[in-house]
Amino acid sequence: MIYYKKTEISNAQVLTLADTPVTLIDAVANKIAYCFVGVIDVLNVTTPYNNENLKIAIQGQLFYFIFLEALKSTVDRSVIASQFVSINPTNQFLVNTPTVIYTDANPVNGDGNLVVHTYYTLFEL
Amino acid sequence: MTEYVKITILSADVLTLNSSPVDLVAAPGVNKYIVPVRAIARIYNVTVDYDTAVDVYMQCSTANKRQMEAENILDSAVERIIAFDFQQPTSSIQTILIPNDKLVLTAAADPTNGDGDLDIHLWYEVLTIT
Numbered sequence: 001m002i003y004y005k006k007t008e009i010s011n012a013q014v015l016t017l018a019d020t021p022v023t024l025i026d027a028v029a030n031k032i033a034y035c036f037v038g039v040i041d042v043l044n045v046t047t048p049y050n051n052e053n054l055k056i057a058i059q060g061q062l063f064y065f066i067f068l069e070a071l072k073s074t075v076d077r078s079v080i081a082s083q084f085v086s087i088n089p090t091n092q093f094l095v096n097t098p099t100v101i102y103t104d105a106n107p108v109n110g111d112g113n114l115v116v117h118t119y120y121t122l123f124e125l
Numbered sequence: 126m127t128e129y130v131k132i133t134i135l136s137a138d139v140l141t142l143n144s145s146p147v148d149l150v151a152a153p154g155v156n157k158y159i160v161p162v163r164a165i166a167r168i169y170n171v172t173v174d175y176d177t178a179v180d181v182y183m184q185c186s187t188a189n190k191r192q193m194e195a196e197n198i199l200d201s202a203v204e205r206i207i208a209f210d211f212q213q214p215t216s217s218i219q220t221i222l223i224p225n226d227k228l229v230l231t232a233a234a235d236p237t238n239g240d241g242d243l244d245i246h247l248w249y250e251v252l253t254i255t
Contacts, residue, residue, distance in 0.1 A: 002127065032206075036163055036248070064208050086207035088197040093165060093206035123129070123246055125167060125206075 002121055009114040014107055021102035024118050031122040033099050038065045038081035041115040042073040049110030052103040059098045062090040071107050095125060127162055127248050134243040139236055146231035149183055153251045159228045160250045164209035166195035167244040175199035175239025178232040185226040190219035199236050
């Protein structure tokens with residue numbers, strides 16, 4: 001079964017995405033959440049953020065989706081994620097762990113807000 | 126409609142992945158193609174990492190180009206779960222989608238040493254093209 005989840009992220013939350021990642025999918029006991037598709041609407045932009053890439057990951061693991069230059073948007077637009085490949089010895093998936101979106105450093109400037117659309121499945125090991 | 130299948134490959138079969146590829150999805154029938162959507166690989170029960178051919182990939186059994194690859198998954202001495210990556214043709218003579226052909230998991234050569242078991246979680250579509 002494929003699930004859909006929509007998450008709204010305010011400008012204030014975007015500015016602290018490195019310090020405080022936003023949960024997209026809650027932890028589910030004994031299951032792994034795996035996003036098939038990730039789309040982000042960047043809305044209400046008058047000033048772009050700096051170039052921090054948005055990443056989707058199982059909390060604490062290596063990210064597997066990345067949105068390149070999404071926060072550099074100078075106009076309202078929608079962008080789709082690219083897959084990121086794991087290299088040894090990194091791990092990407094864990095059971096019973098939330099899925100989050102984050103940046104490596106807090107974005108600066110910028111005033112847009114985000115709507116994140118995730119299509120995902122749940123599976124057991 | 127997206128189908129899901131989980132295949133467990135024990136270490137003995139991992140060691141022969143090139144000489145004896147493992148069937149993931151049976152041939153779907155005339156004018157039908159298996160199209161992987163997403164896939165995850167998990168290596169576990171591992172104490173020694175494999176050598177030689179540590180990438181595994183899935184492809185139609187008679188194709189000459191892989192569809193998805195889990196890079197370095199066998200180069201793991203600890204349990205690890207990673208996503209497969211899609212592959213693209215790199216020459217004009219490569220074939221990827223073969224009608225009515227099974228989908229297999231294989232490697233560029235038979236891995237050596239190593240003792241981990243491998244689970245493949247695969248989501249795929251069967252498309253009819255006439």
